[in-house]
Amino acid sequence: MDETYSFTYHRMAIGSLSECDRELIEQARTAARTAYAPYSRFGVGAAARLDDGSILSASNQESEVLPSGMCAERILLYWLQANAGPRKIETLAITAAQGDAICTPCAACRQVIADTEKRQHHPIRILMVGTHEVIIVEQAGHLIPFRFEL
Ligand code: THU
Numbered sequence: 585m586d587e588t589y590s591f592t593y594h595r596m597a598i599g600s601l602s603e604c605d606r607e608l609i610e611q612a613r614t615a616a617r618t619a620y621a622p623y624s625r626f627g628v629g630a631a632a633r634l635d636d637g638s639i640l641s642a643s644n645q646e647s648e649v650l651p652s653g654m655c656a657e658r659i660l661l662y663w664l665q666a667n668a669g670p671r672k673i674e675t676l677a678i679t680a681a682q683g684d685a686i687c688t689p690c691a692a693c694r695q696v697i698a699d700t701e702k703r704q705h706h707p708i709r710i711l712m713v714g715t716h717e718v719i720i721v722e723q724a725g726h727l728i729p730f731r732f733e734l
Contacts, residue, residue, distance in 0.1 A: 591726040595719050608633050608677045609713050615641035615656065616681035623650060627681025630656040632664060634671040635706075640664060643681075657693040661700050672704045676724075679713035686714035694728040701725055702733075 608631050616629025623646050631641035642660035646653035680687040701708045707723035
């Protein structure tokens with residue numbers, strides 16, 4: 585039997601987004617400037633809007649022991665898991681510090697974002713941000729079909 589996996593996403597100009605989403609993107613861009621990425625020279629910023637309206641952000645941090653570095657998204661999600669209590673993530677914005685290209689999360693981050701979405705029983709909207717446009721996915725699970733589940 586053949587089965588097909590598909591989902592709808594939106595590609596939009598940043599200028600056409602709501603003020604809420606543009607504010608979140610600004611926070612992700614500000615966070616990207618705090619990246620410590622001397623080895624890859626690729627800074628990433630992530631910002632999450634929680635269901636109480638607050639915004640938390642993080643950036644990628646690299647280490648002299650290369651695999652010990654960590655992506656912006658996972659730093660943010662693990663910190664929230666430890667500190668945000670019962671608050672849920674509504675929207676997560678991801679941007680690079682450099683270049684115009686849309687920044688998409690790596691596979692490991694997709695797994696962890698989907699884990700978080702499952703745990704909080706609430707979809708996490710993902711904004712994958714470039715300089716001029718953004719791709720919006722309405723739930724993180726769409727980005728990682730057949731993900732691992734215990
Ligand atoms: N990086 C992130 O912060 N998020 C991703 O989803 C992909 C990659 C970081 C890790 C590393 O510090 C640099 O970008 C280059 O891979």
